[in-house]
Amino acid sequence: MNLYPRFAGHVAAALNELMAAGDLPAGLSLANVAVEPPRDASHGDMATNAAMVLAKPAGLKPRDIATMLALKLNRLPEVAEVEVAGPGFLNLRLHADVWRSELATITEQGADYGRSSIGANHRINVEYVSANPTGPMHMGHCRGAVVGDALASLLEWAGYGVTREYYINDAGGQVDTLARSAHLRYREALGETVVIPEGFYPGDYLIPVGEALLAEFGGQYQSAPEAEWLGLFRTRAVALMMDRIRADLAMLGIHQDVFFSEASLGPRVQEALEALTAKGLIYEGVLEAPKGEAAEDWEPRPQTLFKSSLFGDDSDRAMQKSDGSWTYFAGDVAYHWDKLQRGYDALVNLFGADHGGYVKRMQAAVRALSDGKVPLDIKIVQMVKLLRAGEPVKMSKRSGNFVTIADMVEEVGKDVVRFIMLTKRSDSQLDFDFAKVVEQSRENPVFYVQYAHARIASLRRKLAEADFDLPEPDLALLDEADLAMVKVAVQWPRIVEQAAEAREPHRVAFYLADLAAAFHSQWNAGNDDAARRFVRADAPALTAARLALADAVGQVIRNGLAVMGVEAADELH
Numbered sequence: 001m002n003l004y005p006r007f008a009g010h011v012a013a014a015l016n017e018l019m020a021a022g023d024l025p026a027g028l029s030l031a032n033v034a035v036e037p038p039r040d041a042s043h044g045d046m047a048t049n050a051a052m053v054l055a056k057p058a059g060l061k062p063r064d065i066a067t068m069l070a071l072k073l074n075r076l077p078e079v080a081e082v083e084v085a086g087p088g089f090l091n092l093r094l095h096a097d098v099w100r101s102e103l104a105t106i107t108e109q110g111a112d113y114g115r116s117s118i119g120a121n122h123r124i125n126v127e128y129v130s131a132n133p134t135g136p137m138h139m140g141h142c143r144g145a146v147v148g149d150a151l152a153s154l155l156e157w158a159g160y161g162v163t164r165e166y167y168i169n170d171a172g173g174q175v176d177t178l179a180r181s182a183h184l185r186y187r188e189a190l191g192e193t194v195v196i197p198e199g200f201y202p203g204d205y206l207i208p209v210g211e212a213l214l215a216e217f218g219g220q221y222q223s224a225p226e227a228e229w230l231g232l233f234r235t236r237a238v239a240l241m242m243d244r245i246r247a248d249l250a251m252l253g254i255h256q257d258v259f260f261s262e263a264s265l266g267p268r269v270q271e272a273l274e275a276l277t278a279k280g281l282i283y284e285g286v287l288e289a290p291k292g293e294a295a296e297d298w299e300p301r302p303q304t305l306f307k308s309s310l311f312g313d314d315s316d317r318a319m320q321k322s323d324g325s326w327t328y329f330a331g332d333v334a335y336h337w338d339k340l341q342r343g344y345d346a347l348v349n350l351f352g353a354d355h356g357g358y359v360k361r362m363q364a365a366v367r368a369l370s371d372g373k374v375p376l377d378i379k380i381v382q383m384v385k386l387l388r389a390g391e392p393v394k395m396s397k398r399s400g401n402f403v404t405i406a407d408m409v410e411e412v413g414k415d416v417v418r419f420i421m422l423t424k425r426s427d428s429q430l431d432f433d434f435a436k437v438v439e440q441s442r443e444n445p446v447f448y449v450q451y452a453h454a455r456i457a458s459l460r461r462k463l464a465e466a467d468f469d470l471p472e473p474d475l476a477l478l479d480e481a482d483l484a485m486v487k488v489a490v491q492w493p494r495i496v497e498q499a500a501e502a503r504e505p506h507r508v509a510f511y512l513a514d515l516a517a518a519f520h521s522q523w524n525a526g527n528d529d530a531a532r533r534f535v536r537a538d539a540p541a542l543t544a545a546r547l548a549l550a551d552a553v554g555q556v557i558r559n560g561l562a563v564m565g566v567e568a569a570d571e572l573h
Helices: 003-020 050-058 062-073 096-112 139-157 173-189 204-217 226-251 268-278 328-341 353-369 405-412 414-421 445-466 480-489 492-502 506-528 540-564
Strands: 046-048 079-085 089-094 123-127 161-168 258-261 282-285 303-306 317-320 346-352 376-381 384-388 430-433
Touching: 003 046, 003 050, 003 062, 003 492, 050 062, 050 089, 062 079, 062 089, 089 096, 096 480, 096 540, 123 139, 139 161, 139 346, 139 376, 139 384, 139 405, 139 414, 139 492, 139 506, 139 540, 173 204, 173 226, 204 226, 226 405, 268 282, 268 317, 268 328, 268 353, 303 353, 317 328, 328 353, 346 353, 353 376, 405 414, 414 430, 414 445, 445 506, 445 540, 480 506, 480 540, 492 506, 492 540, 506 540
Parallel strands: 123 161, 123 346, 161 258, 346 376, 384 430
Antiparallel strands: 046 089, 079 089, 282 303, 303 317
């Protein structure tokens, strides 16, 4: 068990002893009791809010509870000192051997250090990207792709059984437009001069699609009526575009487990409607006019409605129109009904910012269909503002004027793209500046973390150049300044669990920046004072201990980068 849950267990045991002895009222809930690093490291190694959160239900002053708890915790062999601070916070200082032991644990567990079992192998579906197959992946898709993939990896580290899923929007008018656009490129491949009409997809990316259709069908459909080729070209064009999309995602290191076709939903829509009907949640009615629309623009129509307002939505939602056709929402409900039939314990969707209004209705549908047993967590991913030479780069799939993921990866590399996409909360806007993301400065988090790992890798090279043998590491030689780095490194398991529970992979990037800062601080201290250097020919035993420390920090950096899908650099050029 990692350090923080272990001490949370010590605190809980001490509180239960106080309740058993009658010093605290029996049956107090400890759900809000936390053990965390103090905000100010000078206050100690750990802090607990136990006295503060229990004071009101216990009917006691926080400092009185804190004093009783301090007496209990002071008896732990790992604890050097317990201090009651402020109105009733408890700060703990641990013996140095605790940190040395944790350092040994990092070395022992290696690439598995930080993995957790809190997910208990519960099955969780993470759906991300889910773009229309009408063009290659561009920067509008990139952030959601990276955040979703990193989140899936993070959940796996936390012990969940994860399925990565892509929903192919291959039904509706946009794929008919794709087929017609591909047919024009097919005719172009046959030697015709074609003009791309307004509303079609004009991008050059459809030229190879037209060539592939020519290779498969020859001139068979050049002059054929649309009814003869539309369905066929739609199927072939979608398949060819999905091949390209998979290749684009692979450039980012993304490989999804399931590609689910919207066109394959078929009877699932009717099944979902029947499931909701059986629960008494479907009725025929007329919705109120949407807010902000002029009365003359609103025509009330009887529709088949889902009582989503019973499940936290702002209003009921249409499932079927008066003409019998399904709404877009009905398809989404059916898709999530299908996910539920596959037996997932939880669902996570990543939505673009333009789908924010869809959150409540989808959560209402899943809550209704699962009887509240399967949570749907929806993460909003804001757009990326792409800058080149200080000017925003415009993107439009229809005009063909956009920057693709392939363009980005070729220019700055997969690791830079992935790291930068995780440097802010997904629901806040992100600027991607071509100049800054490759800048070698502390302000560039990609460089700063990778530079720490490269420096650690360089220590072994320095050792080889120094040409002296090292004894087995004696961690007792590490002093407080050395152990300050360990105190940051051992927070990694806690970060994994907290970030997974919050579904926030950006926390990993924040943590790695803190760990890199701790390492760079020690390195820079060695530049000012030779006694603080990691490799010292005059002190082989201390060198062995500090190299063990550096190797452990390097391991934690690699583990964090692995969650982010970023490779650790041994050298920077």
